[in-house]
Amino acid sequence: MVYQAASDRYEHMPYRRCGASGLDLPAISLGLWQAFGTDRSYDSALERIEYAFDHGVTHIDLANNYGPPYGAAEEQFGRMLATDLKPYRDELIISSKAGWDMWPGPYGFGGSRKYLVASLDQSLTRLGLDYVDIFYSHRIDATTPLEETIGALKTAIDSGKALYAGISSYSATKTLQAIDIAKDMGFRLLIHQPSYSILNRWIEQGSPSLLDVLGERHMGAIVFSPVAQGLLTSKYLGGVPDGSRAAEDGSFKKAFLTEANLAHVRALNAIAEKRGQTLAQMAIAWTLRDERVTSALIGASSVEQLASNLKALDNLAFTPEELAAIDAESVDAGINIWEDSSKVR
Ligand code: NAP
Secondary structure, three states: OOOOOOOOOOOOOOEEEOOOOOOEEEOEEEEOOOOOOOOOOHHHHHHHHHHHHHOOOOEEEOOOOOOOOOOHHHHHHHHHHHOOOHHHHHHOEEEEEEOOOOOOOOOOOOOOHHHHHHHHHHHHHHHOOOOEEEEEEOOOOOOOOHHHHHHHHHHHHHOOOEEEEEEEOOOHHHHHHHHHHHHHHOOOOOEEEOEOEOOEOHHHOOOOOHHHHHHHOOOEEEEEOOOHHHOOOOOOOOOOOOOOHHHHOOOOOHHHOOHHHHHHHHHHHHHHHHHOOOHHHHHHHHHOOOOOOOEEEEOOOOHHHHHHHHHHHHOOOOOHHHHHHHHHHOOOOOOOOOHHHHOOO
């Protein structure tokens, strides 16, 4: 049957303006980092993406190496764009990135012009698109002049292969430098994509903090892993379920499940219950409490998770007492596996 998007898809999702640009993003966006490669069926991926779009999630976030294997998420999504989603291309904001490892040898990772320009071409081929909406430098590369990396983003825009550009996991200092370099080159960086959750608040820290920089320079922020890859749910309170991300022990290290971390998760779970939310819903809503955050970028391995997490939008307001209670449990849980990039000053 031909997919037809829900006619009420724009009725419930709030859209937020991305910094000083003309672009709105949904308060919740969907990323295809994990559980959208060939490890899951195409039908399951399609079901989740169509569910998201039917509920106003207009932004799908990708990178060259999302899978597994690397490239598979873009290929699967490209198949959808060529078929079911074809009539909806102009209703979608599609992003990709390059920076982490993608192909062997010295030109398949880092921040060089050689890597970024070639990788974007490869992503467009996999996606079957002429352009992506946002192209990111996926991480800082301290061994490459920042002018070269930011210049490659400008080339992506000038060549018509990206409409906007962003950076991901850059420190506050490097972000300021990147903003100024782009300005000198005659363009604006649209958005920053950092990790952020109740258990990983690095973007609030330092003077100025990354959030301060983004607010003052009117750059958008899309925060990833707001559910801390699943830690901020009740799923790990009774052990490690089969098929969960922690069971795979890849990006979600079993070492994150310390008694101390789980005690905070238990306490946060109780706060969420009092609000009439699941912990995942509260965790997503919490990242959106600051207006400098444009969108919360979630993942989902099932349509049930997605459906439940999108209900975070039903209660985005926090009382000062709730925020104080969350703060009391909000420790750095040692889960920011991207900090090598965000620590480069
Ligand atoms: P997340 O929303 O924090 O975690 C999603 C995972 O948590 C799910 O796949 C699921 O894992 C588990 N989960 C979520 N809701 C659940 C629920 N209600 N009940 C039980 N388990 C639940 O986000 P993420 O997937 O880590 O990252 C989201 C997106 O951010 C990525 O797809 C990517 O687009 C982006 N990202 C960007 C970077 C970067 O460097 N720029 C890095 C990482 C991510 P299981 O069911 O598999 O256990």
